[in-house]
Amino acid sequence: MSYLNIENLHASYGHNLVLQGIDISVEKGEIVSLIGPSGSGKSTLLRALVGLTKPHLGAVRLEGRRIDYSNKRSLREAREHFAIVFQQYNLFQNMTALKNVTIAPVKVKKRKAEEVEKEALTLLEKVGLRDKIHSYPDELSGGQQQRVAIARALAFRPNILLLDEITSALDPELVKEVLDTIRMLAREGMTMLIVSHEMAFVREVSSKTVFMDEGKVVEIGPPDQVLNHPRTPRAKEFMAKILRH
Amino acid sequence: MSYTVHFNLVWKYVPELLNGAVLSFQIAILAFLGGMIIGLAGASVKIFGGRLLRGAVQAYVSFFMNTPQLVQIYFFFFALPQAGILLTPYQAVLVGMTLNAGAYLTEIQRAGFLSVRKSELEAAETLGMSLPQTIWHVIFPHICKVLFPPLSNHYIIMTLGTSMAAIFGVEELTGRAFNVNAITFRSIEVFIITAGIYVGITILASAILVFAGRWLFRVKGKVF
């Protein structure tokens, strides 16, 4: 049994049935990338894992134990294992960078404030924002906000980090700083599920690539194989379009 | 606690109450239309008029928006006869409500007129539209769309405002409720039913206005 098992997952986004039976397994320390056209359900899959949208068929197992998304306690427990970084960063607008990072560990996980603050300062330093800890989100650039979001996710001490197109909303010159942060996390062995359009980065960092289309898993394999030598026609078509740019 | 509710004694008076509601509607509509005319004139003066006229309109608007409608009506009801103008209660209420509405509708329409963007007018000019064409195809639809929600909202407020006519003996919905109450003495039932009728007629009015807005002006709206 893998660390995370997604079995035949069906889920909707709003009124649309987006995920039509997803099967993916993730080992500890593995970095799985999810690629595919828009609307294929990649973001919905991440959202479903953290319970932002309830699956109506299929199962998600963490260390063998099934997550019951309709049970409050089970869901809360499951969420302790995940942390998600959104495309639009979603930082709390009314809090400084430091407060954004410390609030959840202190108020939700009930850890000691001084301890959390020390850890937060370390994390913000790690993502290169030591001098911006007292800045508010609207005073930060997109890349800086995204790095605060990553620090916030890490402060939550997750076992699996979910990254939902975290560079898609950024100006091109800000993408590198965010990707560098992820590279660092990859070296440290963090288990990650990355949804991305940055093909070069995907190939460099992930150990397994999943190509999704219309709510289904079309192809899974090592990144080099899926990206450069796709076997299925749909994947071939997609890669051709992407690489032509 | 010893009151038992006997609605059955009051049901037969519902038709009479509903007739009162018709009068409420009449007062509201007339005051609204009168207020719209005043408002149109007032808004025009405030945008295009000279300093003196603008000051006068501002004084009128400020006065009627910052004082209660009830006291305004009291004033007209009791003071006008002294100046030789004899009005029936119905007429006094109508005068008071119309002048009150005129003030609010001046402000609403003024905001609506000012919302026309210069960019829209410039676009029309560069497309070669004449002034009448610009007014009909660009300005008028835009203003209708912008004004429809606040005007609808104020109309509903005015419908509820007609209830104070009862104080002057006018037999609109609330007035008739007082009558029925005097006859049956089932006060709680009478006023619950009256309240229910007000909820009903305002929901009906809201629904009609929302659908009219969507159909005529493509204004999105919700009833609740």
Next chain:
Amino acid sequence: MIESLWEEIPRFFTYYNCVFLLEATARTLTLTGIGCLIGFALGFYLAVARLYPGMMFLPLRAGIIFYVEFFRRVPFLVTLMLIFFFCQGFRLEVSVFTVALITVCLIAGSYTAEIVRAGFESVHHTQWEAGEVMNFSLGQKLRFVVIPQAWKVILPPAFSFFIAFIKDTALASQIGVVELTYVGKVFNNKGFSPVLAFGAILVLYYLISYPLARFGVWMEKRLVLSKH
């Protein structure tokens, strides 16, 4: 007529009359002020309760929606009469001021619930979601994320409502509450010229309402400019 008015003024503005007017003004302000404070608290809790999710709380949410729509769609006078006769029918020995106060609280509560709800909805749903995925409870989401962002959207309409409601309480005079409008009727009945009697009342309402309205505009401008 102007001459007779002029002669009447010193008779009108006696010490006793002026004190009477001031007391009535205070009563109007107290009625609206306390009523709105209680009403705002009530409305706030109703708006929060309306957020409780799930089928279990459906009756609660439906009840709140019903309450809010009801008191927004019934005229002040009718609500006042309902409360008055309700208290009378159940033999509750309360003063007319209390009846009016209850009416103000109920109506203010319903309008506030709507204003607060709009305030909550003005906070982008992604802010709610960010809290949700980190296991914030509803209370924690509201306290740490939503309300700090929503209060600026809530305060101006709430204040406007308060100012407008001062005028609505004029109807409390109908059940005998000795507020400003009631005093106007008293003076009129005593034989003073209605121009003077009701005119004075109108001026007093104006003197209360206009500065408050200006303050409200200033406050709204300040809120738009201020950041944190």
